[in-house]
Amino acid sequence: MSPKALPGFRDFYPAEFAIRAHILDTWRRIVRRYAFMEYDGPPLEPLELYTQKSGDEIVGQLYAFDDKGGRSVAMRPEMTPTFARMVASRAQALRKPVRWFAVPQLFRYERQQKGRLREHFQLNVDIVGESDVLADAELLSIAIEICRAFGLDRSDFYARVSDRRLLNALLASLEIDADAWPAVYAVLDKLERQPREISAEKLATAGLSAQAADAVLGFGAFDTVDALRERFGGSPDVVVHLDRFAQYAQHLTALGVGEFLRLDLTIVRGLAYYTGIVFELFDAQGEFRAICGGGRYDNLLQSLGGVDLPALGFGMGDVVLGELLAARGKLSAVGTPAADVWLVASEHTPVADILRVASSLRAADVSVEYALNADKLHGRKTTASIKDAQKAGARVALVFREAGQAEVLPLAGDAPLPADRTVLDTSDWSPTSVPHTDLSPLFQHLGR
């Protein structure tokens, strides 16, 4: 048995690489529509960059080691600390709001499971320097538009959205002690996956009154601002946040993605650093993990980098997204790239002629392939060579039946054949230059 990739790591054969490229290309294409700029940082960082935010216990979940200079280092498990450092060190000079994105490969040392490997690519989109809810709406609309760009619609996915400030106000209005909030968050996070009795028990342990616990257990039932307003509208502290959420929803509707929005107070996000609106994108059938998650983290930059700027962002990984797209048939059209043109020599065609034409076509940005074996180039029947071209997936075969003349033979699927044979005169083509001959008959078959 030949050596395999390490557990949780992937070999990308051309078919898989084509899917990866499709995902990453689409990410970049859509995010650029929103005028975000791409950045990147080192894949290897000082270990302290992560322990200072998350504590020492995180080391067990990192690819961490001492380098040859004795430094404690880790392969990056997330992009946010790097991003925070980069923004903080030039915070004064950056035009606000900062609209940046990155597509890092991230690593974590954990047992792999569905949708979760030890390595993945993750789109990170962040906005820094704007606290208005308009920025929150912009951010979520990007995540949604990306999913739509992959061919997913409202029947495939939706966004669950909550707001830390709203949730905290609700807990306060229920007279729940702030010390108990983390425990309440944990219960809310598991509300759907955990039996109600266990949730109730945990809330009681956290010190909640029976009434307060009942109210928390009922949070999952509220899926509109109006429903919350009816129940908690008497509390001015709550109303402030309900109003903002309503505004958020209006912005999203105006941006054309309102139908994907669903208020859901059980969306907690594990991170302690979220301070405002938080969201996760889920597939509608509940078959996969969250496709994407993010929110507002107004205090993080100060705690990491020392600059006090509001910020928000999200991450979207390629693994769950790829699984979902595959399951919904959205990757069937993703093909591996093949040659535009395959050159078929006859026994009379000098090798030099083939090479000259190949060079010339490549100068015209046409991808060209031919048999890399002189015997095959000359010793096979034309039909056998054409068969090679078809197997390779070439769009067009150029068949040299006579010197200086190349017949254009379209190979693509069931495209109709031209009534007349198209013959290109290649006699005056020279290496590395664009052919003088009119290539339009060829380009026509290549879809240019």
Next chain:
RNA sequence: GUGGCCGUAGCUCAAUCGGUUAGAGCACCGGAUUGUGGUUCCGGGGGUUGCGGGUUCAAUUCCCGUCGGUCACCCCA
């Protein structure tokens, strides 16, 4: 880190109750045929049955360990 299930060709799978030299399709390579061509046919390469140990006259098959895969828990960036 804990637990369930699963490891046979590149892929999907077969191999009677434990019994001869572990087979097939697809893919790959070669050839024939088809001569506006992805058809059809013939042939070929490819396996220490994940690895190690045990039971047995005999192990792909039963047992133990280990590694890997997968799913869940934990955790979530």
